Amino acid sequence: MKKIVNLLLITTPLFAVDLIFFGGDILTMDDNQPVVEAIAVEDGWITAIGTEENIIKLRTWRTKIVNLQGKTLMPGLIEAHCHPIATAVLSQVVNISGFTYNSRAEIMATISAAVEKASPGKWVLAFGWDPVLVKDLRNPTLAELDSISTEVPIFILTQMMHQAFVNNAVYKTAKITRNTPDPPGGGSFLKDVDGNLNGVIYEFSALQKILINMPKTPQGTAELLLNLQYAQYAKAGYTTIAALGPVNIAGYPLNFMASLSRNADVPVRSFVYPLKKQLDRSAWPTGYGNDHFRIKGVKLYMDGSPYTGGAAFAEPYLNTEVTLKRMELQPNHRGKVNYSEASLLQTLTKYHNAGYQIAIHAQGEIAIQMILNAFTEIMENYPRPDHRHRLEHNALITKNQIIQAQKLGLTLSFFMDHVYYYGEQLPQIVGPDRAARFMPLGSAFAA
Secondary structure: OHHHHHHHHHHOOOOOOOEEEEEEEEEOOOOOOOEEEEEEEEOOEEEEEEOHHHHHOOOOOOOEEEEOOOOOEOOOEEEEEEOHHHHHHHOOOEEOOOOOOOOHHHHHHHHHHHHHHOOOOOOEEEEEEOOOOOOOOOOOOHHHHHHHOOOOOEEEEEOOOOEEEEOHHHHHHHOOOOOOOOOOOOOEEEEOOOOOEEEEEEOHHHHHHHHOOOOOOOHHHHHHHHHHHHHHHHHOOEEEEEEEOOOOOOOOHHHHHHHHHOOOOOOOEEEEEOEHHHHHHHOOOOOOEEOOEEEOEEEEEOOOOOOOOOOOOOOOOOOOHHHHHHOOOOOOOOOOOOOOHHHHHHHHHHHHHOOOEEEEEEOOHHHHHHHHHHHHHHHHHOOOOOOOOEEEEOOOOOHHHHHHHHHHOOEEEOOOHHHHHHOOOHHHHHOHHHHHOOOOHHHHHHO
8 A cells, every 4th residue: 555655746746737739839939949749737727838749747637638739829808897906006905805704703803913013104905805605794884993993094994905994093184074975976974873983985986995095105116016817817828908097006007007017028918998087088099008007998887796786686685684784784784886877878879979989897686687777778879890899707797688698799798706705605695596607707608
């Protein structure tokens, strides 16, 4: 038996290769080694390239072998919806994700420890608050966060990035009071029954009021973080990314990304969809940029996240332990839309006629139908061939809505990770029938 075990240890590779390609020209886009015979992939990452003889030696009993039969394999995967700046920055903040912690006590202890270590003038930024995955996670109160610190600004961002919790030090720094009006675009500074701020900030237009008051990442650090994130995309095989709604970092994000793109070593092309205010401020037309950075369209939000109560579903959220206690929604809660019919039509028409590709976030049937109605009117009055406007996420889009979108020439973008990570909890949020058609990619392909 010892001999068998020793043999296994000797012959098993240091990493478990999932996939090997060979039997054709494999283009690497690297001038030092432009063509190789074989490539190995592990857990979605390119881990080895080289000769067929050497790469085949890496296979294990579970490795899938693909013979290209003389065909050419080249990089060129496209990440259709990502947030490279946010991902780069959030990789450096306090991690409180449900993938890391199992209890509220652990998460709050992590935040408290970060506050104790904070330097004067520094904020504590925590990312990953997730009541769907962490079963005992109730929202922090303003008093609770103030008990941790009244001097250090504490900003806790949920996993879906549509909701945050703050202490009074954040309100003070951002100059937000009980009299501050909610911003246009669906954002809210939530208040208690007496009209006082309660520490909850809802949706991006309100979150942005906080983000612009945070200490900016130094230019050199920001460039390093974003370059590292670009390298991660390249390692996964992506050569093009669509960056939707870039967040502020080291100043104005569009100027930052454009400046970085002038580096010939940038490994991916970025097609950028700025937020409405960012685009209006820059006045850059669609197509502006270079080979590594190009303005493609505009990013809009019609509703919010299903996991903060923000999705404008046709039927209410269920009244369950998940929705009432962990998400802390009111009974029979319904998400709201961020635009009236008139303002939505006006906004979509503006960018459609200016030639931009519109990418608009919509999760619930009500939000999706309002968008479809607006685009129907726009296409009748201002037809534009090959516009390629996009509906993002489409959690509960119906079959009839899919057909309507197809007739209008709209592209549907689904986020299947929601099903992978939250599928077990979805019946407790929307019920089994709606959970069964959540992110209906199959129906979209069949249309």
